[in-house]
Amino acid sequence: MAIHVLIEEDKIQKKVREIGKNITDYYKDKTDEIIAVCVLKGSVNYFSDLVKNIDLDVIYNFIQVSSYSGEITTGVVKVKSWLDEPLENKHVLIVEDIIDTGNTLKYIIKYLQRQNPLSIEVTSIVVKKAHEHGIDVKFPGFSIEDKFVVGYGLDYEEKYRNLPYIGYII
Numbered sequence: 001m002a003i004h005v006l007i008e009e010d011k012i013q014k015k016v017r018e019i020g021k022n023i024t025d026y027y028k029d030k031t032d033e034i035i036a037v038c039v040l041k042g043s044v045n046y047f048s049d050l051v052k053n054i055d056l057d058v059i060y061n062f063i064q065v066s067s068y069s070g071e072i073t074t075g076v077v078k079v080k081s082w083l084d085e086p087l088e089n090k091h092v093l094i095v096e097d098i099i100d101t102g103n104t105l106k107y108i109i110k111y112l113q114r115q116n117p118l119s120i121e122v123t124s125i126v127v128k129k130a131h132e133h134g135i136d137v138k139f140p141g142f143s144i145e146d147k148f149v150v151g152y153g154l155d156y157e158e159k160y161r162n163l164p165y166i167g168y169i170i
């Protein structure tokens with residue numbers, strides 16, 4: 001299988017630096033500490049690059065959910081592991097690799113809200129344009145067409161996550 005490169009590594013890294021700066025600027029008058037929630041597995045590459053570009057105290061938290069089988073969403077979000085710290089009175093930033101149908105994020109936001117955080121914002125390195133998910137993505141990366149993409153954390157059947165760029169299989 002070959003991969004067609006859609007977003008090159010240096011473009012991703014430049015975008016991550018910009019988003020990190022926007023996040024720092026957005027929070028710096030509100031708080032000096034945020035809880036960044038990495039949505040495993042796909043967000044691990046973006047999360048790890050992003051936090052290095054945020055000039056605040058960033059407390060890490062990890063959740064693992066999954067709903068895809070190959071290129072198809074099952075529509076059912078399975079929780080494999082969940083938060084290990086309370087979010088009450090904290091500013092929470094959810095870090096996603098991709099928002100496609102929006103099902104995963106809607107599910108996560110619904111459950112995080114129950115913990116009464118001060119705020120919940122979202123960043124995602126890729127957002128697909130096709131779906132009207134209605135989620136306010138405060139810190140978006142790249143807006144892409146409705147094609148199944150891999151790389152930079154994104155997988156097809158668990159492969160291609162370690163590619164440094166984002167592309168699609170041809």
Ligand SMILES: O=P(O)(O)OC[C@H]1O[C@H](OP(=O)(O)OP(=O)(O)O)[C@H](O)[C@@H]1O
Pocket residue numbers: 039040041042043065066067068073096097098099100101102103104105155
């Ligand atoms: O907007 P949606 O249509 O819900 O799709 C987005 C979600 O799908 C992927 O996760 P996946 O279920 O493949 O698990 P993974 O992160 O372990 O690959 C991706 O990492 C997002 O969390």
Ligand code: HPA
Pocket residue numbers: 068098100147148149150154155156
């Ligand atoms: O396009 C995609 N690629 C990989 N994982 C995904 N999960 C939702 N959409 C995608």
